[in-house]
Amino acid sequence: MSRGRLIEMAREQLAHQQAGTMPLAPSITRLPVANYFDPARFQLELDRMFRRVPLALAMSAELREPNSYKAMDVVGVPLLLVRGGDGQVRGFVNMCSHRGAKLVTDGAGSTRRFTCPYHAWSFDAAGDLVGVFREKSFGELDHTCFGLTPLTVAERGGIVWGCVSPKHTPDVDAFLGEFGELIEHLRLGEMHHYGRRELDGPNWKVAFDGYTDIYHLPVLHRRTFGEDISPEGFFHPLGPHQRITGPRGRWLAYADRPEDEWPDDLLIAGIWSIFPHGSIAAFDIDGGTLYQIARIFPGETAEQSVSHLDYVSLTPPSPEFTAAVERQIDFLVHVVRDEDYATGLDIQRTVRTGAKTEFVFGRNEGGAQHVHGWIDRVLATADDDLDDLFRSTRPVAGASAGD
Ligand code: FES
Ligand SMILES: [Fe+2]
Incomplete structure (x- = not known):
């Protein structure tokens, strides 16, 4: 058509x-x-x-393989785009759920797990919290409440589109x-x-x-x-x-x-x-x-x-x-x-x-x-x-x- x-x-x-x-x-x-x-x-x-x-945040060609990622700052918001093992691209605010450190340095790469440089909490490609450093002494925590903050992201026409504010879901x-x-x-x-x-x-x-x-x-x-x-x-x-x-x-x-x-x-x-x-x-x-x-x-x-x-x-x-x-x-x-x-x-x-x-x-x-x-x-x-x-x-x- x-x-x-x-x-x-x-x-x-x-x-x-x-x-x-x-x-x-x-x-x-x-x-x-x-x-x-x-x-x-x-x-x-x-x-x-x-x-x-929605803004054109990345080319699909930049995130070709599963586990590839791109981190960048857009209009003052630190962003993380990740292609998961399921092939889907997701977007998050690039901010650790513990105390706000920038999780990933700006740039591109490939990894299965993102580990925070401040106290080593780790997150997977779906943004889920998968590891808390010295969890026993930190205290009990419901991991499902401490994932990364997701953004509205969709891949269309070879471009990854996304909204940089978690408040809006266009x-x-x-x-x-x-x-x-x-x-x-x-x-x-x-x-x-x-x-x-x-x-x-x-x-x-x-x-x-x-x-x-x-x-x-x-x-x-x-x-x-x-x-x-x-x-x-x-x-x-x-x-x-x-x-x-x-x-x-x-x-x-x-x-x-x-x-x-x-x-x-x-x-x-x-x-x-x-x-x-x-x-x-x-x-x-x-x-x-x-x-x-x-x-x-x-x-x-x-x-x-x-x-x-x-x-x-x-x-x-x-x-x-x-x-x-x-x-x-x-x-x-x-x-x-x-x-x-x-x-x-x-x-x-x-x-x-x-x-x-x-x-x-x-x-x-x-x-x-x-x-x-x-x-x-x-x-x-x-x-x-x-x-x-x-x-x-x-x-x-x-x-x-x-x-
Ligand atoms: S701020 Fe990320 S682990 Fe503490
Ligand atoms: Fe011109």
């Missing part, structure tokens, strides 16, 4: 290309500049969005909607993990705006992607998420061919944009296709962020392919750090001047309009209504460029 949806999107795009038209958002929209630096707004985004909605499938089904076609879950880079950047929205912005490609990236790259994007809203494709000459050759002959790589092309902070993009390189999965996490202040860039491919490692991957990663990091984030860090300085109170997003910038519209909706929604909000696929007013 979801392949049918991909064909539908392709047909829609093809019709526009043949007619020489572009889908545009209904109007120009405005956004308060303060949204990019105001500490109160930033706190609201942490509390009502980053700590309530419905991950409601959040993903058809986006979750469609990205299954990318086969990220079957891919090999080639590397990770972390980059410091400006306010998370300044950084993320760039990932939905096709308009800037032939300008800011003229020296890297070239001046010939199209500045026009087709924005296909998928609940709060979206898919962004560019005009593709290759499509025209398929216009008169039966749809069941349309190749998968054309059907899945484009940037798959994960609300509120992620982007999946594919790059053809010698020997295969390399995917960059970017996730932008808010930093310690409104004016900082940290981006996790993960690189995965279906092509297994070989000396030649791995070398090609390394070259592409270096190139992409250069583009993101020296072009996108260098510009973003300058924007972070200009917004504070008070010289402008509003930014404008054009009708050709429907992708960013869609994201900002959804951020406002999430911030305005009560805890109990959040799942229903995501179940709704109503287009956001003024942001339905792909409709």
